[in-house]
Amino acid sequence: GAVVSQHPSRVICKSGTSVKIECRSLDFQATTMFWYRQFPKKSLMLMATSNEGSKATYEQGVEKDKFLINHASLTLSTLTVTSAHPEDSSFYICSASEAVLRGPQHFGDGTRLSIL
Amino acid sequence: GQQVMQIPQYQHVQEGEDFTTYCNSSTTLSNIQWYKQRPGGHPVFLIQLVKSGEVKKQKRLTFQFGEAKKNSSLHITATQTTDVGTYFCAGNSGGSNYKLTFGKGTLLTVNP
Numbered sequence: 483g484a485v486v487s488q489h490p491s492r493v494i495c496k497s498g499t500s501v502k503i504e505c506r507s508l509d510f511q512a513t514t515m516f517w518y519r520q521f522p523k524k525s526l527m528l529m530a531t532s533n534e535g536s537k538a539t540y541e542q543g544v545e546k547d548k549f550l551i552n553h554a555s556l557t558l559s560t561l562t563v564t565s566a567h568p569e570d571s572s573f574y575i576c577s578a579s580e581a582v583l584r585g586p587q588h589f590g591d592g593t594r595l596s597i598l
Numbered sequence: 599g600q601q602v603m604q605i606p607q608y609q610h611v612q613e614g615e616d617f618t619t620y621c622n623s624s625t626t627l628s629n630i631q632w633y634k635q636r637p638g639g640h641p642v643f644l645i646q647l648v649k650s651g652e653v654k655k656q657k658r659l660t661f662q663f664g665e666a667k668k669n670s671s672l673h674i675t676a677t678q679t680t681d682v683g684t685y686f687c688a689g690n691s692g693g694s695n696y697k698l699t700f701g702k703g704t705l706l707t708v709n710p
Binding site for chain 1: 599643646701
């Protein structure tokens with residue numbers, strides 16, 4: 483149980499393109515999902531907390547107009563990287579928790595984004 | 599803001615040797631979680647520690663949570679090649695903020 487699906491797994495696109503990444507909880511409802519960014523051989527940096535039916539909470543230094551988050555249902559959150567540039571190239575990974583408070587997080591497989 | 603420090607950054611061992619990674623938080627934690635990320639994979643939840651001084655075991659893995667709930671450790675006895683990966687600790691400070699702050703991780707490699 484507790485499977486999180488993330489799609490697509492890899493994106494290669496030109497600079498200026500907007501890219502949408504989907505994160506789905508397949509067998510549980512997730513009122514909260516989290517979006518992370520991970521650089522090679524580095525830790526997970528929390529970008530934002532996605533709340534179903536309300537605005538996402540962004541971490542300091544993360545541009546909310548650049549990284550649009552929508553959490554329209556209890557099983558789906560999307561991250562859109564708008565007008566992507568080469569510096570946005572990274573590994574983006576989402577997670578969701580079954581328990582609202584302080585439960586383990588279940589991660590998607592991640593999306594490797596490469597902007598040319 | 600809350601910081602979680604983790605050492606060592608890298609650890610290379612011979613198969614059969616023991617391995618330990620340490621985590622230290624700048625603030626008292628509500629709980630601490632441990633994750634394992636295999637090369638090319640995503641983090642997988644291992645365990646959650648909640649109580650002060652708690653010790654939990656999973657086969658060859660032993661997890662400890664400090665008395666002050668600010669530090670934690672993961673110890674692997676007699677490492678195997680399947681133990682290869684990056685081990686992350688992640689602290690939760692509690693309250694209405696249930697996000698996790700991850701340590702930098704310890705990359706474990708095992709020489710067969």
